Amino acid sequence: MHYLRLSVLCALTVITTPLESAATPFPPNWNHMHTKHRWNVIPGKWESIGQPPVGTTIDFSIALKPHREHALTDTIHEVSNPNHLKYGAYLSKDQVAKLVAPHPYTLKLVETWLRHHGVSPSNVSTSHGGNWLTVTGVAVSTANELLGASYQLYRYAGTNETILRTVGYALPAALHVHVQTVAPTTYFGSPLTPRKRARGHRGRAAAALSARDGLVTPAILRSLYNSVTYQPAAMEQNRIGVTGFHGQYVSDEDLEKFMRHFRSDANDPNFLVIDINDSGYDPNKPGWEANLDIQYTQGMAWPTPHVFYSIGGLAEEFIPDSFTPVNTNEPYLGWLDTMIRQEDIPQTISTSYGGDEQTFPPDYAKSVCELFGQLGARGVSILFASGDEGVGGGDCKKNDGSGVVEFQPIFPATCPWVTSVGGTMGRPEVAAPLSSGGFSNVFKRPDYQTDAVLGFFQQLGNQHSGLYNASSRGHPDVAAQAIDFVIFLDDELKLVDGTSCSTPVVAGIISLLNDYQLSMNRPVLGFLNPWLYSTASQGFNDITSGSNPGCGTDGFSAVPGWDPVTGLGTPDFQRLLERLPIPTN
Template sequence: MHYLRLSVLCALAVIMRPLDSAATPFTPNWNDMHTKHRWNTIPGKWESIGQPPDGTTIDLRIALKPHREHALTDAIYEVSNPKHPKYGAYLSKEQVAKLVAPHPYTLNLVEAWLGHHGVPTSNVSTSHGGNWLTVTGMPVSKANGLLGASYQLYRYAGTNETILRTVGYALPAALHVHVQTVAPTTYFGSPLTLRKRLRGHRGRAAAALSARDDIVTPAILRSIYNSVTYQPAATEQNMIGVAGFLGEYVGDDDLEGFMRLYRSDANDATFLVIDINDSGYDPNKPGDEANLNMQYTQGIAWPTPHVFYSIGGVPGNFPPDSFTPASNDEPYLQWLDAMMRFEDVPQTITTSYGGEEQIFPPDYAKSLCELFKQLGARGVSILFASGDEGVGDGDCKKNDGSGVVQFQPVFPATCPWVTSVGGTMEYPEVAVPLSSGGFSNVFARPVYQADAVLGFFQQLGNQYSGLYNASSRGFPDVSAQAFGFVIILNDDVEIMEGTSCSTPVVAGLISLLNDYQLSKNRPVLGFLNPWLYGIASQGFNDITSGSNPGCNTDGFSAVPGWDPVTGLGTPDFQRLLDRLPIPIPVPTN
């Protein structure tokens, strides 16, 4: 087993241009501060452990609103709608940057604000066409004044995980229409892996396990989803990416052993490692989540080339004498920041991490979602696990102190610009109870799923009225098996469950569909959802049994058509092949 390693640090190999120094036409009242976001209480199980040491610095990232508010949305729908003449004409990194660029006045105004607070221009840079601004090495005391904040060290109860955060921050009134969000500020969470380990078995039992009828292997999945006979033909053009967080690494020997047992025709399954934000990648310390994702994307899509994004930024001990910038604990943002800068990215990316939507400040979640939209406009299919807690875990009380009970959707699965994957089990398939699904409390319902969601509401009636947002983005979009997955970890066998099992399976099948498109000189599928809810909707096995209980309820039920448990259903590869989009010929003069 061999792998290549490419180290990519967020501060390296990126040309950032300084802010323009043009003056603003008037001087706003920088002391007229209005709250941008504030929690009523310290979120979740975090607890304050006091002020950071004197001299501690922080790197701030500021998301600026684009000059043309709807330009990127219009563009992604054009290139992702199979009925549009521009379908498949995906944008370059530079074209996307132009669409999301802020107005020059916005940059000048923000520069004046930073200058008012004595921030050196040498510490300020922009990227992504000016859409994001980075301020490096800012003393925390100065950040408090800049943002009307009170940064403190917070520790997650019962652990040694500490982060530097503020429970609230503000901006001058003049900036609210120009700035989307500032990070790190009030986002206290870190990505959680959306999987559960059931039980362990010694490695020598693997062959015996394969004969059991309550476990899942690549051979079973390829049979259920009808992809056994397909042979990839465009492996020099196609690639699939796996995102890994929380110090999870892929074991080379484990992958080799897994493929030998469960995909014996795959004689050399390898992958490229891209290290983002100094993750400390170590293949000798494999994790079950990373192994699960890589083993099943390889098991479905081999010999399609794979890349593993090993992403640093796991909250950890904040040394009491450290003055190191504390910006490296925003893993999603660190990863997306790097992805935006790469010229070439995989056509399909699978991610099995997320958290309750309510732990994400709304403006922060929207800013991350906009970055996923940028990738989609460039022709990338991004898949996220829907979650493993049904409609919600525990008592499902809102975290605003109101005591109101509400179903708890999962982000980034609720972002309208990703494809969310729920879970099934058994055969014939039924919904697996853990499959998270429901409706966002942040994102409006996208046009591509309007009819499908309304069809579900006609069957639901008034059940659970008030427990969910009936006008918002519904999730998941699709589903696949999510129970009883065999993996190899440290040469032993583990059995896994969760939507992080189903997500790499769907990603592998999408990658095979992209392979077919490339072999026919057609564009890849890119942002999937307009196609999925359109001509591809009949290429799925409709799941009509099971539910996703949670929040002391029975949850939603799987019904004919789309539902917030299994989405459109599970994929039938051959039927989807027959429904692949063919670009409309554009007349030439």
């Protein structure tokens, strides 16, 4: 057993023309402010604990709108549609950067605005192509002036979690057509998000486990999903990535024992650790989520090389001190910035984290989603857990103070550029009640999904009318087993439930399919959904029983065809192998 470790700090590199030379001929009225986003009430269980200490500074990121508004979307559809002549012609990092670059005037205008408020150009840097700016070392008082904001310290009830946020912010009217979002501003992720705990997570002793039938192990999954006989052949080209947020670390000793027990044919399972934003990676402090994810991607896809991204950011155990009094990190942005700057990225990435979509400001969610789209254009398959609260947990009230009840979809699973994975249970398989699914309130329904979703609505009728958005992106896209997964944690056997279980399983299957494509000198699958909803749809086991209750309802039911509980169903590797796309160019 061994692992390697690299450290990455998210410092954006200036690669565009220096902003200090920029100027605008007719400076706008910077005091003419229009609201960009505002919560009517403080989100969730956060409570204000007052102003930050004198001298506190903040770093923030600014997403700039691209010069060619639809260039990225059009390109993703071309390279991801098996019926398109450009299928598989994935872009390089620099090619994507050109697609998403803002107009030069946008950069000039934003620089002038920052300079007007005393922000030095030396504190401003750009990502490749200038799609995002990062502004460092800004006094909170200056940030309040820039953004028409009122930054305060907020603490999550019953925890030590302290963040610096504002319940609303504004931009000069002249910038609204140029700036998509600013972060951190109004995103209040709770200590359970971006990761949402699996419902029914529990640990049991090995003796108790041995008395149970129906437990899930790699052997069960490889047999159930028909991948036992496949032997990976493209290990020098293919890789799979696994993310770990919130102090979730992997124990290499636990992985070795897991593989020895459940993949006895696996010799020396190992993984590369990439540390992002000083995550404090410590294999002696493993988390159930990280161990689960790496043990089951390895269990499904060994000996495919693995990369574990240990990501610092909004952490459960953040404790302020005199040097770092508040936590201002945005973990998704830190990780995505690192990924986008890399020339070489794993072809498959499994992520088991998410939160109620309504807790993410819409412009922030769209900006993050577009970053996933950039990875898709480069040939990366990104899979996200759909969530573990059925159609919604708690009272399901909208967080705008209106008291209106609606189903609660999960982000980033609702992003149309990722593949969302729901949950099943039992043999034969039925929908797992915890499997989150439904319809976005932020993202429109993508074309690749239209026929499948309309087919579901014909069966649904008027049930749950008014509780969901019928014109939007539906999720999950696919599913896999999600109940009673056996893992090793701290040298003990435990049981885990949740779509955190199903996601690494499907990611492992996709990685094996990518291995086959590479061994045949074909392009990898990249952004999966156009293929999944077309020729690959018959490569899934349709789940037609069960439902995902929540919000005081029975939730949606699994039906023939796609449904917002199990998606298209669970994978059959051999049938999917027969339906792999072969480029015509």
